[in-house]
Amino acid sequence: MIQQEQERVITHHTVTLGPLTREGDAQVELVRQDADGTQHTRLLRVPAGLPGERVTIAVEEPPPPRSGRRSRRWKPRPPKVWITELHEASQLRTIAPCPVFGTCGGCQLQHMQYAAQLEWKRDVVRQLLQEIGGFDNPPLLPTVPCDIPWHYRNHMRFSVNREGKPGLTARGTHRVLPLQECPIAEENINRALSILSRHENPRPQALVRCSAYSQQVMIQPVPPQEVAAQLAESGLDLHTETMEETLVGATFRIRPSSFFQTNTAQAEKMAQMVLSGLLPTNDQSNEAAQQLTVVDAYCGVGTFALLLARHVGKVIAIEESASAIKDAQWNMRTVENVEILKGKVEAMLPTLSSRIDGLVIDPPRAGCQQVVLDALIQHPVSRIVYVSCEPSTLARDLNILCHLHPVYRLRTIQPLDMFPQTAHIESVAVLEHVESGQQTEDTIA
Numbered sequence: 001m002i003q004q005e006q007e008r009v010i011t012h013h014t015v016t017l018g019p020l021t022r023e024g025d026a027q028v029e030l031v032r033q034d035a036d037g038t039q040h041t042r043l044l045r046v047p048a049g050l051p052g053e054r055v056t057i058a059v060e061e062p063p064p065p066r067s068g069r070r071s072r073r074w075k076p077r078p079p080k081v082w083i084t085e086l087h088e089a090s091q092l093r094t095i096a097p098c099p100v101f102g103t104c105g106g107c108q109l110q111h112m113q114y115a116a117q118l119e120w121k122r123d124v125v126r127q128l129l130q131e132i133g134g135f136d137n138p139p140l141l142p143t144v145p146c147d148i149p150w151h152y153r154n155h156m157r158f159s160v161n162r163e164g165k166p167g168l169t170a171r172g173t174h175r176v177l178p179l180q181e182c183p184i185a186e187e188n189i190n191r192a193l194s195i196l197s198r199h200e201n202p203r204p205q206a207l208v209r210c211s212a213y214s215q216q217v218m219i220q221p222v223p224p225q226e227v228a229a230q231l232a233e234s235g236l237d238l239h240t241e242t243m244e245e246t247l248v249g250a251t252f253r254i255r256p257s258s259f260f261q262t263n264t265a266q267a268e269k270m271a272q273m274v275l276s277g278l279l280p281t282n283d284q285s286n287e288a289a290q291q292l293t294v295v296d297a298y299c300g301v302g303t304f305a306l307l308l309a310r311h312v313g314k315v316i317a318i319e320e321s322a323s324a325i326k327d328a329q330w331n332m333r334t335v336e337n338v339e340i341l342k343g344k345v346e347a348m349l350p351t352l353s354s355r356i357d358g359l360v361i362d363p364p365r366a367g368c369q370q371v372v373l374d375a376l377i378q379h380p381v382s383r384i385v386y387v388s389c390e391p392s393t394l395a396r397d398l399n400i401l402c403h404l405h406p407v408y409r410l411r412t413i414q415p416l417d418m419f420p421q422t423a424h425i426e427s428v429a430v431l432e433h434v435e436s437g438q439q440t441e442d443t444i445a
């Protein structure tokens, strides 16, 4: 069936959905036959679908470029696809609570039962470790669940539309869906959002951060007095330049542009995983830990550095962002055994790796640069905890450290669900140095 509205060309197809892509969409192959019998197969991604489901989908072709406006950088957009009818639902399906789920670019998995999300994330990590990492049987532990997989985000960056209303953008577009609440944002962010959405906000964005343990919220740009008064009336403690968050009993100061883990409850579990991955566990463990020098590479505001400093002899923390460094210096102001280095990990770590006992490394999605991996291969470190927000680059780096140069053994790898309802996957891998001649078989410790 073809429906034409002005320039919109929409076709409908009844199909059975295939596996989920890494981005959390269901794949489907559409086969079209030409008059001469030639078959054309087209791979489409269906948001809010699940493997095995029988559905009717609508496919809207992207508009052609306006004549004369085609630049050299123009690329055809993928078609917009959505489910119009669900004929046979998967047993893993649940009702997505958000009215804009499927259209909004924020979440991809609200329609999937939470236990199935955890299992899917583990399977993705396993597959990437096998295909990219070269691990036949990786020591993969179950995904650590988020105890309450809703209202967990302590940081939202809302886009603001022409009318000044904040919201999130629709998938694959810059179109703002104005929102008064979001089911994955912390309740205090939603409270602030509902107030902001009654006013005209400056474009292009409104950043809202909150604490999981207090009424502090930080909003940028700084709201005008009238809005600030309404925020205060609703019980929120408005901060504009810095705010504080608590993690494993320590207080961290955070500026608007500094990185801080987005899910405070899961960050607590992650911090414990980092500590148990790096600290010795024998009878003399306290004394032994006091002898260690460890590096916190890509340290942000110093989360792991501050917690490690309670246990080890010395921590060296490396970070390039000026804003995060200022926060880290404040966070570590009373701690004497942490040295904070401002600069790039790729410039600093090679000068340090020969004299350290442990390393926690938490790079951005792109993973570690080759020069960082080279330094860890040339001067092996006894224990490494690699925290990753992108399992494909983690698998690539583990392949280099454990197989291409078999210097480390992968002891454990564990996904940790930092981002429920979305396709983002965080993992923590623990590596240990293998002396030459020892076997490098991967183990679950």
Ligand SMILES: C[S@@+](CC[C@H](N)C(=O)[O-])C[C@H]1O[C@@H](n2cnc3c(N)ncnc32)[C@H](O)[C@@H]1O
Pocket: 259, 260, 261, 297, 298, 299, 300, 301, 302, 303, 304, 318, 319, 320, 321, 324, 343, 344, 345, 346, 362, 363, 364, 389
């Ligand atoms: C994923 S965050 C980790 C932060 C910290 N470990 C935490 O748990 O809060 C990555 C951090 O690395 C910093 N960064 C990115 N590239 C860097 C580089 N080449 N050298 C040093 N720091 C970098 C970013 O500014 C950011 O603070």
